[in-house]
Amino acid sequence: MLKIAILGLGDRGMNYGNLVQTCTDAEITAVCEKDPERLKLGQERFGLPDSACFQDSAAFLSHRKLADVLFVCTQDRDHYPHTMAALEKDYHVLVEKPVSPDPEHLQEIIQKSLETNKKVLVCHVLRYSQFYRKIKELLNSGIIGRTVLIRHAENIGFWHFSHSFVRGHWHKEGETSPMILAKCCHDMDLLYWWIGAKFQSVSSNGQLTFYHPGNKPDHAADRCCVCPLRDTCLYDAELQYLGRQNHPQPLFPWGTYAVTNLPGKENIKKALETNDYGTCVFAGDNDVMDCQTAQFVFENGVSVQFSVNGFSNHNYRSTHFFGTKGEI
Incomplete structure (x- = not known):
């Protein structure tokens, strides 16, 4: 039986815990959450004793090891210290995206993972959906020939953008991360996976156009x-x-x-x-961009035109692939 602990019982942490409960070969053995009401909810949901529930992350991470795997579901800038401490404690780690807005932190986590011989998995969950896996299969099959151009857009519903990036946790870049990292790292991961090559060059423009x-x-x-x-x-x-x-x-x-x-x-x-x-969406101190575009060129010659905005009615992505023999 795989033993799993969860650090952070927000929406993601609770959802992952609920999914673990549907598995026959895994169980939740400990939780840590700074909000006492959320901690109590998690304790009741997962049927845990007081000794397996922590409100302070430092106390939890200094305690004896309580699981095989730790799910790190805290805020963006907490992922790095929590992941490093978990690896020191001999946990395998599943960490929410983005891992960190600081690229040096990524290198340190990789090095610590190698030193401790522990796995670190990032929650780039879209790779595992049947829809995107089918796209990967079609691209690899060569049915559209060599991919030349991809136009990809993430359209964040205005109700979602105002909730998360104007009023919510991700409204300030300096406190969490830029919107293109916090929201669009899924898209960057998909592009990197689909194309199968490293980035060669990138240019980008964006601004806070409306919510100010x-x-x-x-x-x-x-x-x-x-x-x-x-x-x-x-x-x-x-x-x-x-x-x-x-x-x-x-x-x-x-x-x-x-x-x-x-x-x-x-x-x-x-x-x-x-x-x-x-609060009024026009009266806050939010500073993340609500519209951004980027142009990428990959080492294998594929070009990408990417955009993200916070004004669509529905929350959706759209992708158009152009190949030498067809399109998707």
Whole structure:
């Protein structure tokens, strides 16, 4: 039986734990989470004793080894110290993406993995989807000849972008990582995997075009709950997380775990009155780009035109492959 510990019980950590519970050859044996309410939820969900639950990461990582594998599901800039400490403690590591915004940290993790003879796996999960694996199979088959050009776009729904990159954890580059790394490292991994060669050159342009105080409407308040324009605003926090009379379904489809740990409409409304998720998207201190383009050339001659934006209605990727004998 493979024993697994989880460091960080946000959405990813909890989801991975839920998936482990569906396996017959693996079990959750310990968890660590700084939020006491989330920690209690994880303890109950995974049926763990108090001795296997930690609120402080330093205490957890200095404790005797409690599993074979550690899932590192903390914030971007915490991945490096947590992964290094886990390797020192003789854990194999599954680390959420991005591993780190500092390339030197990546080299240190690789070196530590080799020294300790422990595996480090990054959560580039799209490689394992049937859809993208089929694309890889078609490209390798040569059915479209030699790939010459790829146009790839990540279109982040406005409701997702405003949640994560304006109001949420990833709104400041200096605190986490640039949006093209935090969100698009999946895309970079797919391109590298599909093409099968190293990058030769790259150029990129981007900016914060819309979600900033310069676009705040006249008479708009700093918080949605007291804003006179909320009934007609697409970014109204209550519409985002609860829906409203003329739009009963909330725009954000993935639950309210980030807004509050407490269930129920009144608890959510109360949280939105005080936390960052209830602020005007034009009144924050966010600085990540909301639109970016990049041009890549790979060593085997394949060119890539890449774009990402935070304005689409739906959350989706689109990819167009051009080859010497056809296209996908």
